[in-house]
Amino acid sequence: MKWWKIIGLGGVFMLVLAYVGTSFYFAKSIVKPTPMTLAEEEAWEKEHGLWNDFDQYEVEEYTVKGVDDYPLHVTLVKAADPNSKKYVIITHGFRSNRNGAAKYVEVYRSLGYHCIIYDVRGHGKNAPATVTLGNVESKDLLYLIEDSYQRYGSDSYLGLQGESMGSSISLNALQYQPKVQFVVADCGFTNLYDLIAAGYQANHVSFLMPGVSWMTKHIYGVDMKETSAIDAVANNQSIPITFIHGADDRFILPENSQQLAEKNPTPDTVKLVDGAAHAASREILGVAGYQALVQQNPNVK
Template structure:
């Protein structure tokens, strides 16, 4: 073997591991720190897809809640114009912010609830940080429930509602046994691994990159993607959960909700909205959506 070839092989042998390591870290960052919307951007999207004029007339209170690790969450209380002692805490999806929860507010106002919306960690007005797909976010919800219970002394009923990442975080919070009466989980995932692998296949990206991202996440952030499994929080859960999913959701498949509904120890229902893609079920068929929620709440 000549000297030039030997030198080239040495360079390749040294470079490939470094490039692989850099790729793992980049993949982890891509998966866990996607570009977030500003409040204005999120509100613009909402206003383009439904009438948000109701929001301007609501009495609002802004505050922050310190979570389990000292992280501050920005929260907004939306008071029902009709006095009520029922409350609902709404969690938005990935890269969105509390404005993304507004699409559900008219329904809950009509059903007689005060609404609490907030920015998930790393989103909205909160300090930038990475997403753990339910691990830290579920514990945040537990802390928000405790704060809500102490902040509002008149509560007769308190529920949770989550969309996508918010639904997964809501489900994950069940491992802490939050003092809530019910939960609604819209298009949540049972585990993030199946979502990533499905997305990579759909866009013809090598699926083994998910495994590299998992290693990178462990190294860079201290959390394994494979441990981000909301479904594992349901084995001893007794909070009634209503699962709703768009029947045409090709991003987070409806089977995720079916699997979680079957896994929970307590009561569950699962309903699919015909024609709805990801996170737009209430915009696709508002009447069916409201009926499912109203009937579920009425049966508690």
């Protein structure tokens, strides 16, 4: 074999190796993230003025078993009125943890809600796990919903709030017709595959998408197309949804919430928050401003 053929084959081999390695790296970053610790998230919330009076609230910690008996760490933040039957489950975003949900607690607590915040699988104090950003986690959420009724009474009035990945989880749960009264979805996305593909396209690396998709599916068992909030909301039968999205969000574009609302057959509203980047609507609006948007959902009472 001539030397130039050897060099050519060697070059091709190195390119293939680089492609495989890069695809594996990005696939792992999606489904095996390195999450923030509870302390890191608390510090971030305090730095951004989002912790409020969280340290003064009465809380109760416990665990709930999710899919395949996977234990989820949960904190109940009690309402000022101990006799309140209103509850909201708040689901945090990617790489965050239940402390990342603290920013929303006062929004609901001042309306008389007990707030149930928890670590999504693979996050917070939970054991390391492969994440799907909505497909499996929405089934975990069903276990948490059922536990809440068993723990606090079948007459409880229960709603859902999610941020980013947490919105995906909350919306994906709708395909199972859960017993909840409302959903508030902040900066959610339509479909995980489409979200990643759009991000790669924006950064001019679309050629990585086939490799990353293959890796997540065949190495980690995660088909990104199965995390599809837009398909789930199409099967929503009765639950009103409030979609909130930062108008300046460049990570998950506001069009995601608009497209989700178009597919949702139940009463909904889309609220774009001027000046808010990704997951920053609560910070921009403050408690009262954000609460005003939440209260536009007809079932938030």
